[in-house]
Amino acid sequence: MEAKKEIIADKAKIAISSLTANETNYFLEMLPEIKETILDGVRNLKLGPTLNDEVEKYFSACLDHTCMGGKMTRGLTVLLTVKCINNQKELEGKLLKSASILGWCVEIMQAFFLVADDVMDSSHTRRGKPCWFRLPTVLFANAINDSIFLCCSIYRLLHRYFSMEMELYPLLFDLLQEMSFATVIGQHLDTNALPKDDYNFESVTPSHYSAIVRHKTAYYSFYLPCALGMLLAGLREASIFDRTKAVCMELGEYFQTQDDYLDAYAPSEILGKIGTDIEERKCSWLLLQALERISPEEKAQLTCFYGNKDAEKIQWVKDLYKKYKLSDVYKEYEENQKPRISALIKAVNHAGLQIGLTKLLDKIFKRP
Numbered sequence: 185m186e187a188k189k190e191i192i193a194d195k196a197k198i199a200i201s202s203l204t205a206n207e208t209n210y211f212l213e214m215l216p217e218i219k220e221t222i223l224d225g226v227r228n229l230k231l232g233p234t235l236n237d238e239v240e241k242y243f244s245a246c247l248d249h250t251c252m253g254g255k256m257t258r259g260l261t262v263l264l265t266v267k268c269i270n271n272q273k274e275l276e277g278k279l280l281k282s283a284s285i286l287g288w289c290v291e292i293m294q295a296f297f298l299v300a301d302d303v304m305d306s307s308h309t310r311r312g313k314p315c316w317f318r319l320p321t322v323l324f325a326n327a328i329n330d331s332i333f334l335c336c337s338i339y340r341l342l343h344r345y346f347s348m349e350m351e352l353y354p355l356l357f358d359l360l361q362e363m364s365f366a367t368v369i370g371q372h373l374d375t376n377a378l379p380k381d382d383y384n385f386e387s388v389t390p391s392h393y394s395a396i397v398r399h400k401t402a403y404y405s406f407y408l409p410c411a412l413g414m415l416l417a418g419l420r421e422a423s424i425f426d427r428t429k430a431v432c433m434e435l436g437e438y439f440q441t442q443d444d445y446l447d448a449y450a451p452s453e454i455l456g457k458i459g460t461d462i463e464e465r466k467c468s469w470l471l472l473q474a475l476e477r478i479s480p481e482e483k484a485q486l487t488c489f490y491g492n493k494d495a496e497k498i499q500w501v502k503d504l505y506k507k508y509k510l511s512d513v514y515k516e517y518e519e520n521q522k523p524r525i526s527a528l529i530k531a532v533n534h535a536g537l538q539i540g541l542t543k544l545l546d547k548i549f550k551r552p
């Protein structure tokens with residue numbers, strides 16, 4: 185019932201231009217079948233009637249809580265990509281179903297990362313509700329296990345729906361594996377970017393920032409859904425994948441920069457979460473920009489205050505960002521992204537993909 189209510193709420197919230205209401209609704213309404221396929225795995229374990237019910241109920245709630253409430257951009261991007269490759273022909277039948285299943289694989293991967301990320305960052309809210317690990321019935325130990333459950337569920341879905349597709353299955357499998365591998369490495373870079381003994385912020389450089397955000401965000405958020413759609417639509421030419429990847433790396437870096445900016449500047453009601461980048465001592469785009477502008481005295485003070493949970497110290501850092509008008513610096517950065525990324529999109533040697541990638545850029549450009 186709760187999941188149904190959320191599906192209806194999400195229908196109002198999510199949209200990607202060029203996907204019809206029919207296509208978007210089909211994707212959302214696949215969730216109950218996706219859940220059934222995953223929970224069937226629990227039933228197959230034959231834990232006994234009481235345990236079976238208990239475990240099924242727990243993981244059903246886990247899937248509802250962690251997979252719903254987002255913008256679904258990643259999942260819908262799979263549909264968008266397939267549609268653009270097929271000359272904007274309305275998706276239907278088996279192709280719509282397959283694209284939707286792969287879309288859910290990416291959304292479940294997003295849920296897997298977000299559950300783990302919220303534990304690592306001690307976050308409080310996500311998508312306007314408490315983080316999964318904050319629920320009294322869940323807590324840290326379960327949340328770690330549940331993030332792995334979400335990861336395993338992706339491969340369960342893939343096997344159930346694609347294992348008979350002899351050529352496609354290993355390609356999809358390898359891609360999903362590779363992208364989660366890159367993300368885990370990105371998360372490692374992110375977690376260890378700014379060690380406590382780096383008093384001078386020497387590790388905060390544009391190239392280090394780029395490596396972190398491309399690995400932790402761009403691969404799974406942009407390249408993965410595009411490449412899944414490309415494989416499903418039958419594309420196999422390596423150069424098309426390479427050029428699409430180059431665009432996706434830029435889109436992902438821009439998207440993560442937005443995320444870093446919004447972490448300090450957007451109200452938590454809009455963000456759906458409370459930003460923690462300052463107290464978590466993150467190698468954020470805002471920190472990078474501040475370091476290029478502040479005085480040696482301010483830098484010495486920042487060393488003491490950055491990474492501290494004290495509200496006044498967090499406010500001091502935010503005031504420093506204000507003093508150096510980082511909001512204006514960000515707006516200028518954002519304006520430059522559209523022409524820069526559009527030029528890269530023109531180099532993609534597939535007309536349909538050029539349209540799809542442009543729609544993706546439009547979708548994220550100046551997002552709140």
Ligand code: GRG
Pocket residue numbers: 253254255256257294296297298300301311331367368371400401439440443
């Ligand atoms: C624990 C095995 C293990 C792996 C950890 C946690 C992790 C790997 C990676 C974290 C990657 C991560 C969460 C990057 C942030 C990406 C980001 C900007 C997410 C927010 O995306 P939105 O705004 O969210 O699209 P919605 O809610 O709309 O889905």
